[in-house]
Amino acid sequence: MPVLKELLQKEREYLNDFFDRFACDQADEVLKEMMKCQGMVFFTGVGKSGLIAKKIAATMTSTGMRSLYLSPMDALHGDIGIVTENDLFVMLSKSGESDELIQLLPILRSKGVTTIAVVSNKESRLVKGCHLHVYLPVEKELCPFDMAPTISTTVQMIFGDLLAIALMRLRNLTKDQFVENHPSGRIGKRVLMKVKDLMVEGNGIPICAPQHKLVDVLVELSNKKCGCILVVDESRLLEGIFTDGDLRRALQNHGAAVLDRPMKELMSGSAKWIGPQKLAWEAMQDMERDQKKAITVLPVLEDGRKVVGLIKLHDILQAGI
Numbered sequence: 001m002p003v004l005k006e007l008l009q010k011e012r013e014y015l016n017d018f019f020d021r022f023a024c025d026q027a028d029e030v031l032k033e034m035m036k037c038q039g040m041v042f043f044t045g046v047g048k049s050g051l052i053a054k055k056i057a058a059t060m061t062s063t064g065m066r067s068l069y070l071s072p073m074d075a076l077h078g079d080i081g082i083v084t085e086n087d088l089f090v091m092l093s094k095s096g097e098s099d100e101l102i103q104l105l106p107i108l109r110s111k112g113v114t115t116i117a118v119v120s121n122k123e124s125r126l127v128k129g130c131h132l133h134v135y136l137p138v139e140k141e142l143c144p145f146d147m148a149p150t151i152s153t154t155v156q157m158i159f160g161d162l163l164a165i166a167l168m169r170l171r172n173l174t175k176d177q178f179v180e181n182h183p184s185g186r187i188g189k190r191v192l193m194k195v196k197d198l199m200v201e202g203n204g205i206p207i208c209a210p211q212h213k214l215v216d217v218l219v220e221l222s223n224k225k226c227g228c229i230l231v232v233d234e235s236r237l238l239e240g241i242f243t244d245g246d247l248r249r250a251l252q253n254h255g256a257a258v259l260d261r262p263m264k265e266l267m268s269g270s271a272k273w274i275g276p277q278k279l280a281w282e283a284m285q286d287m288e289r290d291q292k293k294a295i296t297v298l299p300v301l302e303d304g305r306k307v308v309g310l311i312k313l314h315d316i317l318q319a320g321i
Contacts, residue, residue, distance in 0.1 A: 007142060014139050014151045018158075021137040027159070029132055030090075030116055031166055034065070039086030041067045044075065046100050048149040049092040049156060056092075056160030063168050064177060072100035080104070085112035093117070094138065094152040096124025105129040118159060120152055134159065189321050195283050196276035198319055199300045199309030200226060207232050207307065210239055210264035214250070217263060221247070228297050230307055231267045237305045240267030243297075273299045276308055284316045 034041055041060060045053035053069055060067035070079060083089065089108055091101045096119035105126075108115050117130040120138040127133045136159055142150035168178075175191060206224035208217040210231055221229045221244070231240040242263060250258045250266055258266070272295065274283050287295050300309035 011142055011151070011154075014142065015154065017139040018137050018151070018155045022155075023135060026132075026134045027162065030134055031163065031170065033088055033114060033116070033132065034163070034167060035170060037086070037088050039066070039084055039088070040082075041065060041088045041090065042070045042083060043067065043090045043092065044070050044072050044101065044104075045092035046072055046098040048153050049094065049098075052153050052156040052160065053090070053092045055157065056090075056164070059160065059164045060167070062178075063164055064171070064173055065164070065167055072098075072104060075104055076100065080107055080111075083108065083111060083113055087113055088116060089113050090116045090118060091126060091130065092119075092156055093124075093126055094120045094149065096121045096126035098126070101126055102129065118156065120155075189319060190281040191279065193280045193319060193321060194276065195274055195278050195280055195300055195311050196309065198280050198315050199276065199311040200224075200315075201300075201309040205307065205310050206230060207236075208242075208263055209233070210262065210267075212263050213260055214247075214263065214266060215259040217242075218259075226297060226310055226312060228310075229263075230271075230299055230310065231263050232307055236307050238271065238273065238299055238301055238307050239264070240269040241271040241299060242267045271299055273301045273304070274311065275304070276300050276302065280311070280316050280319065281321050283311050284313060284321060287313050 043053040043057040044050065050071065057067045057069040093101055096117060102125055105115065115130040117126040117133040118136060119126055119133060120136050122135050136155045138152045138155060140146050141148060141152060204224065206220050206226050206229040208220060208229050208231055210233065217229055228241055228243040230238060231242060232238055246266065246268065272286060274286060283298055287298060296313040298311050299307055300311055302308045
């Protein structure tokens with residue numbers, strides 16, 4: 001059996017064991033503490049667990065939870081001063097025996113801080129020294145020596161993601177509130193950039209009248225480089241669409257004689273469209289919804305009838321959405 005396939009099967013087995021044995025009641029107690037926390041939620045860990053702690057803290061922060069990663073070594077050398085009795089201190093450790101974390105416990109206790117151990121060893125010193133604990137069952141690491149953190153860090157990440165999303169739901173975080181924390185990048189663009197921000201408009205829109213012959217609109221179709229031409233009446237109301245693909249099929253089926261036919265006979269009268277205030281991401285989803293009949297352009301209509309623009313899939317992708 002190929003190595004990767006074998007490892008994938010083992011990882012599935014080990015993770016299934018975690019899901020089967022994970023105790024949600026312990027996690028619920030942690031959620032309750034986080035919901036009533038008036039201060040900051042600190043996450044810490046040593047080595048790979050520290051990296052996971054940093055990621056969990058970042059995810060929490062992005063969802064509006066006041067959260068921060070604090071290195072155990074930095075904490076022991078002065079940074080513990082930022083922690084107050086209103087805070088929670090979450091410690092990630094597979095063994096629950098990391099000396100750097102154990103050394104923090106008496107200092108945190110003296111400050112009146114609520115401590116939470118997230119471990120894979122129920123009998124560890126960390127469990128005995130913290131107010132609450134969550135047991136993350138790990139049957140075995142994926143490493144052939146059962147040493148390199150693999151399954152243990154994966155389940156830590158799963159636990160952190162569960163906490164973050166559960167808090168989003170319990171705190172009724174809205175999409176707008178989430179977006180406020182992600183003004184840039186793909187997330188921000190997907191929920192902020194509208195069709196009107198990316199659409200071709202004005203003289204850039206390829207249009208023609210229903211009575212125009214195909215031969216008369218070829219220059220418009222080619223010069224505007226939109227992959228289509230919109231057929232509109234004198235009030236600029238959409239009557240149909242004619243694409244580059246329609247042109248190829250028309251020439252293949254009818255030959256040169258099709259050039260003298262009017263656009264009203266060649267256009268598709270049931271064109272999909274979108275409004276200018278819709279999200280550009282929604283336009284992309286509409287274009288890609290049916291992969292058997294994928295489209296690359298959408299007419300932009302005001303009040304569902306008047307042409308005010310044309311949005312291209314290429315421009316949406318170029319915008320980083």
